[in-house]
Amino acid sequence: MGFAQILANGVVLGTLYACIAIGFSLVWGVLNVINMLHGSFIVLGGYLTYFAWASTGISPVIILPVVAVALFVLGYALQYLFINKVVTAPVLTTLTLTFGLDMILYNLMTVFFTATPRRVSLDYGRIDALGVSMPVDRLIGMGLALVLTGLLFLVLKTSRIGRAIVAVRMDREAAALMGIRVNHIYATTFAIAALMAGAAGAVFAMVFPVTTNLSGVFLGKAFVICVIGGLGGVSGALVGGLALGIIESFAGVIVGPQNAITIGFLIMLFLLIVRPTGLVGVKGYE
């Protein structure tokens, strides 16, 4: 089978992976919170997209921003009401809190949506070019993932709130002294991460069937990608996601799909030893 096909599979999958990890990386890097809710946020985004699509027939591309805003509001509220109370506590405390919140959200989703796999069936067909077959819905998903990633990059780089987020990430005390409302920035960061997760969920619903028990899988992927790519920035998630997608794609063909995921974890372990900041991570965020 063609090298090009394997590579293309990996790149498309990798971009989608980046989309999963970006919010997780942001919260981890800025808030030093390992957000166990992240996987469930993605699943929630996916379900909301599915139900909006199934009841109205509107294209998920249009539903995506609405779902993303809904997740933004939810994320802001959760951070402001709960996580901010303990955000300066050791990482284990916030991990336990988000783990508890995750169990509540996960089970609520199972109760209301059931665990039945749902799929937004667009079935746009596929494109065959240069010996590579690629489904159109995946290409759209990839496009959306790149647009979202680019937007977040711009927001962090150029907007006032983005600069404030970067400032808080660099030095919380100094940022507070400069008049930045740290709690508000924390809540906003968490909300942006939830927004990205919701958008990722919408993208995923177009490509993969959504079911609640994927939340742990998504969380695991986000974790590996952050370690491979590095924390705190958009580029880390993108590099980590692409690396993992391509590694899994080639490993799936060479050593079999059963071992592809193991190879991803082995590379993560290797990087932890030789390059704890990740491939492009900022020093101090290892």
Add this chain to the structure above:
Amino acid sequence: MTTQGTSHIKAKTLAAALGAVAAASLAAPAMAQDVLKIGAPLALTGGLADEGHKQELVWKMWSDKVNAAGGIDVGGTKMLVEIVEYDYQTDGKRAGQLAEKLINDDEVDVLMAPFGSGHTKIVAAVAERYQIPLVACVSSSTEVFNQGFKYLFGTLAPNSGMTEAMVAEFKETMPELGTIAVYGRDDVFPKSMATAISAAASGAGIEVVYEELYPVGAIDHSAALSTIKSMSPDWVYMTGYTQDLILGRKQMEDLGIEAPIITMVTGPAYKEFTEGLGELANGVSSSTWWHHATGYTDVSGAWDSTDAFYQAFLEASGGEDPDYVHGSCAAALDVVADAVTRAGSVEPTAVRDALAATDLETFYGPIKFGENGMNEGREMPIIQVQGGEIKILYPESIADAEMMVIE
């Protein structure tokens, strides 16, 4: 003062009430003999919640029906049935702990196993240790039943029965069938089916060109399916849970795999599969243990025909069709009731021996346990989605369609 006086009286009343309750609960064991207690650890939340709710639904239907008719006959007296269930949250370890709780705290007489071979195996080990009969209605892997357990019985038939019949049937319809690609989920049941089909296919002279497993956490199948495409097999056989199979079928289409036969075990057995795939589900075949289109009549148990069960189910579920999980689990309670009646007591050893001697015709089909406790009395249907509907290709006695080759 008044307030104090009142609370004093209240406290006295409370004490008296508590005493009465205590006395009543002391008398309870004698009463308990009139109720057959069936314990069930169920996955009511978590990844297998859908399946857990299916079991819960039919067991409630069954116990309501049986209790409304006065209960079951045990040694000349009528016993009501009580199903004690706990949610084990799709966490295998917890299923084992709850089985122990059911046996020790709730003192159940019989246990029902949860969904799937993996979790059944865990509960079976507990049941065996305490020597409490366990009936498993959604476990078909020989690996669960070959451990020498004496108290474990299963209403599904062994996996190998499904694969050999399928190979023979397909080979007959399509004599030029020469190659098969097998792609299975690395999990107890899907793995066991993948292994069984490879063996059955090789045995029938079909070349196995691809045979790989994917891990439980896989969310994408591009790599494997691209490889399979390059081999252009006549038959693609994939096993997994519904979400895996929906994605797998879609990716086969996306990547342009053109196999005349696509089998997904046990995708089409669930309505979620056909709903999730729409048009793409057409032509996908599968084995299943039961389908409501099978027409068994004049049988024993809570329902006297398959149709009677089907109608009752439509009412209870609000118009949804039952699948094999519903059928097998409802019939499993018929088996328990029949065994307890024949044993004439709820004493575990007596019930166990009666279970072993089961030879029952139910709405779900014949049930007769083999040496290892698995149901032997079954010919399992091969089904195929045709025009969005489930058609039965095999066995001939209940078949209602010819096999369709995917164009």
